[in-house]
Amino acid sequence: MTAPLTILEVKGLTKSYGAVRAVDSVDLHIDRGEILGLIGPNGSGKSTFFDCTTGLAEPDTGKVLLEGTEITNWPLNRIAREGRMLRSFQKTVVFKQLDVEENLVIAGQMFAFPSVASTFSFGRAARDRVAGLRRHARELIELTGLGHVAHMPAGNLSGGQQKLIQFASMLMPDPRLIMLDEPMAGINPKLIERVVDTIQYANREMGVSFLVIEHNIDVVTNLCSRAIVLDQGRKLCEGTPAEVIANKDVREAYLGG
Numbered sequence: 209m210t211a212p213l214t215i216l217e218v219k220g221l222t223k224s225y226g227a228v229r230a231v232d233s234v235d236l237h238i239d240r241g242e243i244l245g246l247i248g249p250n251g252s253g254k255s256t257f258f259d260c261t262t263g264l265a266e267p268d269t270g271k272v273l274l275e276g277t278e279i280t281n282w283p284l285n286r287i288a289r290e291g292r293m294l295r296s297f298q299k300t301v302v303f304k305q306l307d308v309e310e311n312l313v314i315a316g317q318m319f320a321f322p323s324v325a326s327t328f329s330f331g332r333a334a335r336d337r338v339a340g341l342r343r344h345a346r347e348l349i350e351l352t353g354l355g356h357v358a359h360m361p362a363g364n365l366s367g368g369q370q371k372l373i374q375f376a377s378m379l380m381p382d383p384r385l386i387m388l389d390e391p392m393a394g395i396n397p398k399l400i401e402r403v404v405d406t407i408q409y410a411n412r413e414m415g416v417s418f419l420v421i422e423h424n425i426d427v428v429t430n431l432c433s434r435a436i437v438l439d440q441g442r443k444l445c446e447g448t449p450a451e452v453i454a455n456k457d458v459r460e461a462y463l464g465g
């Protein structure tokens with residue numbers, strides 16, 4: 209049986225916080241191998257959309273399907289482990305005292321072992337599995353350009369480098385879909401190029417699909433084949449980045465006229 213063309217389908221997703229309708233009847237689909245942008249003004253519902261599709265918040269109504277399987281209200285860890293759909297947060301989280309390689313190996317262990325207790329096994333199979341994770345970690349460290357700092361504590365590195373560690377950690381379990389919440393926020397132009405290259409490499413060579421929240425329109429244009437614009441919780445427009453940028457409503461609501 210061939211795998212479905214649509215990797216993620218969201219139907220009529222709605223979420224209110226008190227009187228605020230943060231996400232209002234939003235439909236969205238991501239095709240296998242696609243990099244889709246999710247953009248819009250502050251407070252337009254982008255992060256809430258992520259929360260409701262990745263098990264961090266319960267939608268009021270709507271459905272989330274991953275390759276045809278309904279995952280609405282699955283908990284975050286089940287979506288990550290079983291669904292191999294991962295997400296990042298605006299705040300970068302790394303193990304600051306551990307070096308870069310250990311950060312990646314630990315991320316891999318969370319997925320490669322059936323339980324936390326089993327990661328402490330000293331059996332042959334467990335040692336082989338950790339050796340495999342270490343090899344994979346080294347490849348990803350080279351790919352993200354962190355080779356020269358691989359054995360430095362993550363906490364001693366810049367915010368941009370920590371973002372790259374977080375991103376490389378997300379690639380450790382060979383995910384099928386990654387949702388990135390503002391991956392370029394607060395990083396310098398040189399590292400932006402590096403993050404863009406790494407996302408494109410993971411997409412092309414590892415077959416990872418992406419949904420990316422991003423305020424940098426040049427990045428969206430460079431990276432995404434399609435973009436969806438939210439405004440006040442509703443879908444305002446959908447199309448190629450060029451179509452979205454040219455849209456009058458988008459210019460008024462988001463891009464400054």
Ligand SMILES: Nc1ncnc2c1ncn2[C@@H]1O[C@H](COP(=O)(O)OP(=O)(O)OP(=O)(O)O)[C@@H](O)[C@H]1O
Nearest residue numbers: 225228229230248249250251252253254255256257
């Ligand atoms: N936990 C919460 N409790 C109450 N209101 C919330 C909560 N989370 C989000 N909201 C509200 O929902 C609306 C959408 O917020 P959300 O963070 O999803 O927007 P966003 O597009 O991600 O914004 P930004 O670009 O600033 O990150 C906002 O009005 C926000 O104040």
